[in-house]
Amino acid sequence: METELTINGRQYRLELDPRTTLLDALRHHLGLTGSKKGCDHGQCGACTVMVNGRRINACLTLACMHDGDEITTIEGIGQPGNLSPLQQAFQSEDGFQCGYCTPGQICSATAMLEEIAEGWPSHATEDLDETPKLTPAEISERMSGNLCRCSAYPNIVDAIRKAAGESA
Structure with a gap:
């Protein structure tokens, strides 16, 4: 076909x-x-x-x-020498260990940040009348479909918050 x-x-x-x-x-x-x-x-x-x-x-x-x-x-999303802000944050915040899940994590986080910017609520969104806040709970809920066997989750959350301009 x-x-x-x-x-x-x-x-x-x-x-x-x-x-x-x-x-x-x-x-x-x-x-x-x-x-x-x-x-x-x-x-x-x-x-x-x-x-x-x-x-x-x-x-x-x-x-x-x-x-x-x-x-x-x-x-x-980015190339060596020209990384996206999210890829840079994954590096600086050590948001990966073995790296196997990292491409999926970065693709998912890139789209997730756009969903938040558009005001899409999640199960963890506290106030449905406001744009969701980029809290660790909000990120964890939205990224729950992306598993990391190395358990780099806290660093992944920090990388996402850093890329979005939030304090980690």
Whole structure:
């Protein structure tokens, strides 16, 4: 099945089996290996990418479902020597250890910060009439779909707050 995807600002036309997940298309057909295959069941968040600005688990969706969509992977967020503020904060706050989950964490956090800026509440939002505050509880709730086996969670929260201009 022919599928056209815009990934990190570049258009790709792929001939794929309709059962190919977005994650497998990225990793095996396009060589974009930043997104990781962790559990392959949507439970760990290692495969998180952004589709049309919203974070999704790439292992749970078929590539053909995103024909014409704008997809951003970790490779589209920053490059060595030109890191995004969030990537810089992950480095300075030691928000990673083994690094396996880091691409998914950064993609998820990038989209999460946009959700907060747009005023989207979460289960942890205290006042639904105001823009959610970037508290540790709010970040933890919103990032709960991204697991870190090394348990760098406090540093990840600090990195997100730093990138957003909050005090850690």
